[in-house]
Amino acid sequence: MLNLLCVKNKMWVVLTALVMIFLVISGSAAIAQEQPDERKLTDPTAPGYEDPISMYDPWEGFNRSMYKFNYGVDKYFFLPVVRAYKFILPDVVETGIANFFKNLFEINNVANNLLQGNAEGVVNSTFRIVFNSTLGLGGIMDPATPMGFYKMEEDFGQTLGVWGAGPGPFLVLPVLGPSTVRDGIGSGVDSVGNSIWLTAVVNTAFKDTGDRDKVYYGLTGLNIINQRASVPFRYYETGSPFEYELVRFVYLKDRQIKIEER
Amino acid sequence: MWRHGRDPLPKNATFSVKGTIMKWLSLLILGLLLLPAQMLSAAATTGAYDYPFVNPYEATVIGTPTVYQAEVPKKVPVKDYQLVVFEDREIPPVFWYSEGLNFSLVRQKERAPLIFVIAGTGASYQSPKMKGLQRAFYQAGFSVISISSPTHMNFIVNASTTKVPGHIIHDSEDLYRVMELAYKKVAHRLDVSEFYLTGYSLGASQSAFLARLDEERRVFNFKKVLMINPAVSLFNSVNIIDQMLDNTIGSEPGAFNSYLGRAIRGVATAFERDEPLDFNEDFLYRIYKKRIPSEAKLESLIGFSFRISSSNMIFTSDVMTQYGLIVPPGTELGQTTPLLEYFGAALHTSFVDYYDNYFYPFYKAQSPSLTSDQLQNQMSLRSITNYLRGADKVALMTNNDDLILAPGEIDFLSEVFGDRATIWPTGGHCGNMEQKDVVAFMVNFFKK
Numbered sequence: 007m008l009n010l011l012c013v014k015n016k017m018w019v020v021l022t023a024l025v026m027i028f029l030v031i032s033g034s035a036a037i038a039q040e041q042p043d044e045r046k047l048t049d050p051t052a053p054g055y056e057d058p059i060s061m062y063d064p065w066e067g068f069n070r071s072m073y074k075f076n077y078g079v080d081k082y083f084f085l086p087v088v089r090a091y092k093f094i095l096p097d098v099v100e101t102g103i104a105n106f107f108k109n110l111f112e113i114n115n116v117a118n119n120l121l122q123g124n125a126e127g128v129v130n131s132t133f134r135i136v137f138n139s140t141l142g143l144g145g146i147m148d149p150a151t152p153m154g155f156y157k158m159e160e161d162f163g164q165t166l167g168v169w170g171a172g173p174g175p176f177l178v179l180p181v182l183g184p185s186t187v188r189d190g191i192g193s194g195v196d197s198v199g200n201s202i203w204l205t206a207v208v209n210t211a212f213k214d215t216g217d218r219d220k221v222y223y224g225l226t227g228l229n230i231i232n233q234r235a236s237v238p239f240r241y242y243e244t245g246s247p248f249e250y251e252l253v254r255f256v257y258l259k260d261r262q263i264k265i266e267e268r
Numbered sequence: 269m270w271r272h273g274r275d276p277l278p279k280n281a282t283f284s285v286k287g288t289i290m291k292w293l294s295l296l297i298l299g300l301l302l303l304p305a306q307m308l309s310a311a312a313t314t315g316a317y318d319y320p321f322v323n324p325y326e327a328t329v330i331g332t333p334t335v336y337q338a339e340v341p342k343k344v345p346v347k348d349y350q351l352v353v354f355e356d357r358e359i360p361p362v363f364w365y366s367e368g369l370n371f372s373l374v375r376q377k378e379r380a381p382l383i384f385v386i387a388g389t390g391a392s393y394q395s396p397k398m399k400g401l402q403r404a405f406y407q408a409g410f411s412v413i414s415i416s417s418p419t420h421m422n423f424i425v426n427a428s429t430t431k432v433p434g435h436i437i438h439d440s441e442d443l444y445r446v447m448e449l450a451y452k453k454v455a456h457r458l459d460v461s462e463f464y465l466t467g468y469s470l471g472a473s474q475s476a477f478l479a480r481l482d483e484e485r486r487v488f489n490f491k492k493v494l495m496i497n498p499a500v501s502l503f504n505s506v507n508i509i510d511q512m513l514d515n516t517i518g519s520e521p522g523a524f525n526s527y528l529g530r531a532i533r534g535v536a537t538a539f540e541r542d543e544p545l546d547f548n549e550d551f552l553y554r555i556y557k558k559r560i561p562s563e564a565k566l567e568s569l570i571g572f573s574f575r576i577s578s579s580n581m582i583f584t585s586d587v588m589t590q591y592g593l594i595v596p597p598g599t600e601l602g603q604t605t606p607l608l609e610y611f612g613a614a615l616h617t618s619f620v621d622y623y624d625n626y627f628y629p630f631y632k633a634q635s636p637s638l639t640s641d642q643l644q645n646q647m648s649l650r651s652i653t654n655y656l657r658g659a660d661k662v663a664l665m666t667n668n669d670d671l672i673l674a675p676g677e678i679d680f681l682s683e684v685f686g687d688r689a690t691i692w693p694t695g696g697h698c699g700n701m702e703q704k705d706v707v708a709f710m711v712n713f714f715k716k
Contacts, residue, residue, distance in 0.1 A: 060608060070604035077365065242365040245392045245421055246580045247587075248611040 061258050063176040072178040073250055077241035079181055084234045091231050102146040104236050107229045108157070109138045109145025110207070111200050118160035118196075122168045130155050162199075163192025167265035176254055184257040201226075317705050319694055324669035325566035327699030338707035340403035344374045348394075351449050353427040360425075360587055362601035369426040371450050374402055375411045379459040381491075383410045383714065384447055386478075387417040388469030388698065390577025397468060400702050401710075408711040411458055413450055417471060418442055419577070421584045431588035432630050433581060434622075436502060436647045440477035447478075448487055463488040464714050468698055469672070472498035473649060479662050480655050493662040494713055497670055497698045500681065501648035504674040506619035512671075513571030513618070527568065570671070570697075579614035582622050583607075593617070593626045649680075656684050663688040663713060665706075667695035 063069060092100065112135050119127030134150040134157070141149045151157065166188050167173070174187030182193060205222060212218045246252060318336060321327040350368035359367045371393050385401050387393060393414040402412045416423045418439035424431060427446050430438050465488075467475040472495035479493040499505035517527040586594040587601060594613045595601065632638050645651055656662060664685045668678060682689045690709060692700060700706050 066606050067604060070606070074604060243392075243394075245390065245395075246576070247363065247421055247583055248580070248607055248614075251608050251611050 061176060061254050063254060065175055065177065069176060069178040069254075070250060072180060073183075073241075073253075076178070076181060076183055080234075080241055085240075087231055088235045091235055100232075100235065103228065103232050105138070105142070105148050106145045107232055108148070109135065109142065110204070112138070113203055114196055114200055115158060115160050117199065118162060118165045119158075121162075121165045122160065124160075127158055127160060130158055161189075161192050162195040163189035163261070164265055166192055167261070173258070173261065176258060184253055186258070186261070189261065317692060317703075319692070319700050319703050319706075321696070321699065322694055324667075324671050324694070324696035324699070325570065327667075327669070327694060327696030328570055328671055329566045329699075331699050332702040336704060337702045338404060338704045340400065340407050340707070342403075344403050344406045346372050346374045346402070348372050349450070349453055351426070351446065351453060353446060353449060357426065360601065361603050362587060362605060362607075363421070363425045363584070364603050366422050366425050369446060370416065370422055371446070372402070372414045373411065373450075373454050373457075374406045375454070375458055376406075376409060379461050381410050381462050381464055381714065382451075382458060382460040383412050383464040383466060384488075385412060385414050386443060386465075386467030386471030386474055387415065387420065388467075388471050389417060389574065390419050390581060391471075392416045392420050392422065397698065397701060401466070401468070404707050404711060405714070408715060410464070410714065411460070413447070413454070415443065415446060415450065418474070419470065419581045421580050424581065424584045424588060428585075428588075430630075432585055432627060434502065434627055434647070435631065436474060436477055440474050440481055443474055444478055444481050444485065444487075451488075462491040464492050464494075465490050466494040466496060466710070466714075468496040468701060470499060470502070472496050473500075473502065476649055476652060476656060476662060479659060480652055483655075491661060492714055493659075494710060495662065495664045495666075496701065496710070497666050497672075498649065498664070498681075499672050500677040501644065501650065501674065503623070503644040503647060504677070505672040506623070508672055508674065509571055509574045510618045510620050511571075512567045513575060516568035516571070527572075575615060575618075578619055578622065579611065579617070582617055582626075583610055583614045586626070589630070591626060591630070593622075649684075653684055660688070663690070665690045665692075665709065665713075667692045667697075667700065669694055669696055671697045 095103075112131055115131040116128055116135070119125075119131055133155045137150040137153060137155065138145050138148055141147075163186070171188050173189065177185050177187055177190050179185045179190055179193070185193065204225065208218050208222045208225070212221055242249060244252065319327070320333060320336060321330065349371055351371065353369050383405050385398060385405070387395060387398050391398065393416045398414050402414055405412045418424070418428060419433045423442075423446075424433050427442050428439070429442055433439060465475050465478060465482075466472075475493055475495050476498065479490055482488055482490050513527075583594050586592070590597060594610050594617070601607070628640055628643060631643055649656065662685075664681055666673075666678070666681060666689075668691050670678070673681075678691065682691060692706065694700070695703070695706070
């Protein structure tokens with residue numbers, strides 16, 4: 007039920023899950039230890055050797071090329087736009103815009119929580135919409151968070167995961183970046199849902215004017231810039247030659263854990 | 269549903285939404301009332317050195333919590349540049365994205381001193397600690413040029429003469445060359461009154477060698493040099509760091525893999541989507557701040573975060589020299605070749621492995637009579653003791669509990685630097701670099 011302890015309870019569930027996971031990992035490592043570790047500096051493929059952060063990535067060639075392609079899109083399109091956006095707008099306006107879109111598409115969290123049968127999530131996201139749309143002046147501020155209604159992001163990829171769909175191979179999508187087959191389908195469904203929602207909102211709010219298309223495309227464009235501006239990640243700035251491996255590992259583990267949380 | 273409490277509570281409320289909200293609202297109001305009081309008490313305790321961690325491991329990992337930090341501007345007008353250091357250097361395809369040496373400048377519009385800042389092990393010119401120093405010095409009225417560590421991938425690929433980083437004499441010569449080129453590139457935008465130099469951790473040790481080199485070359489004529497938490501003997505320090513990982517996870521086969529599994533899983537859970545990914549010495553520190561359970565082994569975390577840095581460094585160097593420590597000789601690595609197996613091998617390679625199997629043989633091949641002891645001695649501040657004793661412009665700042673110093677090294681530093689040594693009681697390794705009094709000290713050192 008919705009009470010103060012909900013968030014904390016969930017944290018404990020996650021922590022317990024983590025401890026269990028740690029035990030499982032050390033268990034399997036104990037088995038692996040029966041074979042002597044035959045590490046040779048030039049031969050990490052020796053018997054008994056396990057790549058520590060190996061992940062299922064049968065399309066690695068394609069993915070790595072796409073990762074590189076996305077770097078180009080970022081460098082020659084998104085980042086110049088983001089720089090201009092940040093240069094023109096004061097921080098407080100950027101935050102307001104980010105909040106506005108988060109609130110506008112919070113409905114997506116309600117829908118996915120509903121599909122996952124997560125009543126607490128539905129109530130939480132609904133209250134966020136109610137408070138942020140009213141007290142938060144149409145969503146540009148986020149008073150719900152200090153009130154204890156934390157942002158709990160749920161997407162359709164996670165919903166599919168909760169329904170039992172495995173992630174499938176790792177997949178780097180054009181422009182959107184790291185994903186999996188399942189999460190890619192999820193993103194598609196989410197974005198169709200979101201654009202139907204945005205159309206409905208715009209049509210209602212600008213019922214009597216002829217500017218509906220302009221508003222729709224304006225908002226969509228602004229949101230794309232906003233999305234890129236609010237992610238500080240920059241390709242090839244981690245200082246690691248193993249960036250692709252690290253990003254893949256962190257992305258897949260993060261998704262796995264988010265779905266296990268349920 | 270919620271009408272400012274005008275309706276009585278439903279008797280059988282299945283969930284007491286209103287109760288919760290009222291509780292939250294009252295907490296919120298209470299919090300707002302208490303906040304100024306807390307701020308006042310924080311302000312009132314200034315005066316003496318005000319740093320919260322007496323445990324050097326906590327200090328090293330957690331750094332300086334915001335309330336203890338000096339106030340520096342969040343945004344400064346920083347501009348990034350790229351240098352071609354060696355015209356004829358071929359960049360291997362696997363490092364295609366790292367072509368050109370990156371550095372940054374924040375400049376004062378008026379005539380002002382220019383300060384060069386050198387990053388610590390594995391860190392880039394724009395790592396969090398580097399940004400902290402950049403902002404503090406810019407605020408104090410200096411122009412700042414930030415330079416990556418010679419152990420950073422981008423530096424090894426573009427600017428290392430030997431391509432085998434860690435040799436402090438060669439690395440310092442490479443740094444000096446880069447500083448000259450960087451200054452040349454931006455000189456037309458600057459009106460420099462005098463030149464200063466600083467660096468932290470490995471960058472501090474290099475600053476001492478750079479100061480000495482500058483006495484011969486006289487390009488900058490550094491007026492003042494400040495070393496922040498230097499290593500005395502690089503060999504001692506990397507041994508200490510290697511041990512941090514071995515102490516807690518053991519060195520038996522398989523133990524490292526299982527630790528890595530746990531650590532990275534911890535990382536994956538602690539990372540939130542919005543956080544920047546920056547895999548250097550600082551990257552695990554930020555994760556710790558998020559939510560690492562209290563029983564986490566800080567010691568192994570420090571060792572592990574250095575291990576990530578050293579993996580990056582060792583792989584990069586091995587590819588550049590084609591020596592075959594990590595990548596079998598003759599292997600062609602393209603722009604999109606999978607690298608996981610090399611990452612695994614590099615993660616299993618300690619600093620001492622690097623030294624024994626690669627670094628020492630490499631330098632011995634250049635001068636066959638070189639013994640391991642001689643090489644270790646060369647890479648120590650002790651080898652330039654006489655210079656440091658008489659170099660009035662070079663000052664030292666470190667912490668009494670700095671983890672990378674071996675027994676006796678802190679005494680060596682205070683003996684050699686005398687009243688030019690400032691030794692804070694706590695702070696671990698570089699944990700207090702953002703602390704108010706420490707920042708004030710650094711700025712005043714250059715201002716006076």
